[in-house]
Amino acid sequence: RLEETAYLDKLSVVGQMAAAIAHEVRNPLTTVRGLIQFLAKDTEDKKLEEFAPLILDELDRTNKIITDYLTLVKPGKPNLKNLNLNVLIHDTLSLLRPYGYLHNTAILFKETGENEQIVADEQHVKQCLINIIKNAIESTEGKEGLITIYKHSISKDSITLAIEDNGKGMSEQELQQIGLPFYTTKTKGTGLGTMIISRLIRDIGGSVRYESRPEKGTKALLSLPLKSS
Numbered sequence: 001r002l003e004e005t006a007y008l009d010k011l012s013v014v015g016q017m018a019a020a021i022a023h024e025v026r027n028p029l030t031t032v033r034g035l036i037q038f039l040a041k042d043t044e045d046k047k048l049e050e051f052a053p054l055i056l057d058e059l060d061r062t063n064k065i066i067t068d069y070l071t072l073v074k075p076g077k078p079n080l081k082n083l084n085l086n087v088l089i090h091d092t093l094s095l096l097r098p099y100g101y102l103h104n105t106a107i108l109f110k111e112t113g114e115n116e117q118i119v120a121d122e123q124h125v126k127q128c129l130i131n132i133i134k135n136a137i138e139s140t141e142g143k144e145g146l147i148t149i150y151k152h153s154i155s156k157d158s159i160t161l162a163i164e165d166n167g168k169g170m171s172e173q174e175l176q177q178i179g180l181p182f183y184t185t186k187t188k189g190t191g192l193g194t195m196i197i198s199r200l201i202r203d204i205g206g207s208v209r210y211e212s213r214p215e216k217g218t219k220a221l222l223s224l225p226l227k228s229s
């Protein structure tokens with residue numbers, strides 16, 4: 001997307017300083033979090049007892065925004081390696097299952113016997129998968145969620161993974177906005193997750209696109225470069 005590219009170029013100019021500030025803000029934040037936790041432990045103070053969880057929640061949210069932002073502006077150079085795709089997916093899913101469980105959503109990986117090797121930065125691909133699957137999980141709010149991951153198609157030099165959910169889906173208009181900076185339909189969203197995906201995936205020569213129908217669900221298609229045989 002044109003506007004996205006322009007935005008990223010601007011970010012790289014202002015980004016250095018903003019990233020430094022974001023980084024510095026994190027330390028006092030951690031201190032404050034620790035102190036609130038310490039004060040609220042076995043306290044007699046009713047107000048403190050009532051509001052401490054709220055304060056901690058908000059601090060965690062602030063920290064998450066900073067983390068997302070830092071990943072966006074300073075993703076670090078991709079460290080390209082040959083990676084076993086099945087192993088990578090299993091590792092990522094074990095991180096996300098508890099989150100799925102919390103949202104009453106099961107995650108199914110339709111593994112095939114093939115052991116494809118991709119060429120990518122492990123952390124970057126994991127981060128992309130995490131962001132996609134988290135969105136999928138969050139889209140199933142209020143119903144029994146099911147996320148299916150399978151190998152959608154394969155060509156000479158790339159493999160495409162499908163991440164399908166039975167969530168609330170997106171209209172044509174919503175689909176157009178996905179990936180734009182700060183676009184979110186969630187009360188506690190940052191609107192950075194999908195932007196991070198496009199940034200990280202571009203760096204390793206892959207791509208991502210979405211198909212979606214309101215009320216039916218969404219399919220994210222993630223293409224990754226295959227190791228040349």
Ligand code: ADP
Pocket residue numbers: 131135136139165167168169170178179183184185186188189190191192193194195217218
């Ligand atoms: P956030 O998750 O913080 O809202 P993202 O950039 O990850 O930010 O996502 C932006 C928006 O795209 C979401 O708020 C949601 O409206 C939409 N979206 C992304 N993935 C899905 C999905 N699987 N199903 C429905 N909507 C989605």
Ligand code: MG
Pocket residue numbers: 131134135193194
């Ligand atoms: Mg998200």
